[in-house]
Each structure stands twice: as C-alpha cells, then as structure tokens.
Amino acid sequence: MRALFVSLSLVTLVACSEPTGVRAVPLGVSWLEWPAEVLANERFDVRTSGYLPACGSRFVPAYHADLSGVTLEPFAVVREPPPCVNVASASALEGIVQSMFDESIRVVTVGLGADTVRTYEMRATTYTSGGVGTRTFGDIVVRPDSVQNRRLNAAGRASAARDQAGCLRIYPVARVFSTSYPIENPPDTTSDWAAFVQGYLYEPATAVCGEAVVFHLVARN
Numbered sequence: 001m002r003a004l005f006v007s008l009s010l011v012t013l014v015a016c017s018e019p020t021g022v023r024a025v026p027l028g029v030s031w032l033e034w035p036a037e038v039l040a041n042e043r044f045d046v047r048t049s050g051y052l053p054a055c056g057s058r059f060v061p062a063y064h065a066d067l068s069g070v071t072l073e074p075f076a077v078v079r080e081p082p083p084c085v086n087v088a089s090a091s092a093l094e095g096i097v098q099s100m101f102d103e104s105i106r107v108v109t110v111g112l113g114a115d116t117v118r119t120y121e122m123r124a125t126t127y128t129s130g131g132v133g134t135r136t137f138g139d140i141v142v143r144p145d146s147v148q149n150r151r152l153n154a155a156g157r158a159s160a161a162r163d164q165a166g167c168l169r170i171y172p173v174a175r176v177f178s179t180s181y182p183i184e185n186p187p188d189t190t191s192d193w194a195a196f197v198q199g200y201l202y203e204p205a206t207a208v209c210g211e212a213v214v215f216h217l218v219a220r221n
Contacts, residue, residue: 024060028125029124029125031156032049032072032122032155033152034140034153035147037140037142037147039114039143039145044109049156057076057079065109071123071125072105072122102175114142115144117141117144122136138153151201153199154199154201155199157195157197158172159173159193160190168182169181181201183217184215185216186217195221198220200216202216
C-alpha cells in the first residue's frame with residue numbers, strides 16, 4: 001500500500017503545483033519487459049513503452065502493488081498547447097521521438113507477501129476503445145530466498161515480419177529505434193501479423209538469426 005500512496009501523491013502534486021495550461025494525462029502502455037522472478041522486499045525495473053499524448057510531454061512513473069499484483073500507472077505532464085516543432089524544420093525528428101516513451105519504472109515488492117514462493121499478476125494501464133483501462137500482461141514470481149529464473153518476461157502489442165535473411169522477428173509497438181527480436185519458435189509460416197503477445201527474452205545456447213537474445217513466444221491473442 002506504500003507504493004499506492006506514492007503513486008497518488010505524484011498525481012496530486014502535479015495537479016496542485018503545475019501552472020495553468022499543464023495537466024496530468026494517464027498513459028497507455030503498449031509493451032512491458034520485467035524479471036520473471038524477484039526477491040521479496042527488493043527493487044526491480046520494468047521497461048515500459050508506449051505513446052505520449054503530445055510532443056513535449058514529460059513521462060512520470062507511477063505504480064501500486066498489493067496482494068493481487070503490480071499495476072503500472074504512468075502518466076504524462078502535458079503543456080497546452082503542446083510546443084510541437086514545425087514538421088518542415090530540420091529538427092522535426094525531435095517531435096516524432098518525443099511522441100513515444102521507452103522508460104524504466106523502479107518497483108518495490110513491499111506489499112507482495114512471499115513467506116513462500118508466490119506468483120502475482122503484472123498489469124498496466126493501456127488504451128482501450130473507451131479510453132484508458134487496465135490489462136494483465138503476465139505474471140511475476142516473488143521468492144523469499146533466491147532467484148532461480150533470470151529470464152525477462154515480455155508482453156504487449158507487437159507486429160511480426162521476416163527480415164531479408166528470412167528470420168521472423170517481433171517488433172514491439174512504440175519501442176524507440178525500431179527494436180526487434182528474433183522469434184525462437186515461430187507459431188506458423190505466416191510472414192506478417194500483429195497481435196498482443198506474451199513470452200520471454202533469454203540467451204539460447206546457440207545464436208538465433210545471428211543474435212544472442214531471442215523472444216520465445218508463449219501466447220498470441
């Protein structure tokens with residue numbers, strides 16, 4: 001509950017202290033990467049990616065943790081009107097880059113009981129047809145003694161396409177610089193598709209498509 005208090009305090013601080021013309025806007029997370037296992041009462045980082053509502057927005061991390069899991073609730077501080085660059089200028093790329101976020105949120109597992117090994121949900125705010133809602137991206141194991149699985153879980157909206165070498169790669173939505181990972185276990189022979197996927201990142205004994213880190217697909221919706 002301590003983390004929940006911090007999250008709400010941040011929102012209140014923005015609402016009360018920012019000058020007129022600035023407001024807090026909830027963000028929809030498109031992609032998450034987080035440790036498969038962590039120790040109880042320790043910090044860990046969750047990589048979050050998504051879109052900012054306007055160029056010049058400032059990303060603010062926020063989350064809360066309780067006995068059901070961790071919910072990431074980042075928001076943006078937005079100036080109105082937004083200070084967008086002229087698309088005809090040489091610095092137009094700055095406006096494009098600032099329209100996305102690719103940030104880490106430091107999470108503390110205080111509030112997640114782990115006298116024994118426990119599994120909790122990893123959730124995040126995401127865009128829905130009705131606005132911003134909450135979606136479960138996967139789970140995380142909290143241990144009282146030692147971490148045994150050091151893989152990174154990964155989930156979110158992504159597209160898949162074959163590169164020039166014929167390797168099927170997954171492209172997480174809203175990741176800066178078009179980050180992609182080879183898919184270790186392609187689900188079928190389809191060359192191009194888009195979906196909400198769940199899986200994990202790890203280093204196989206043998207490189208896949210010439211890369212040391214690959215994505216293992218667990219579910220595709």
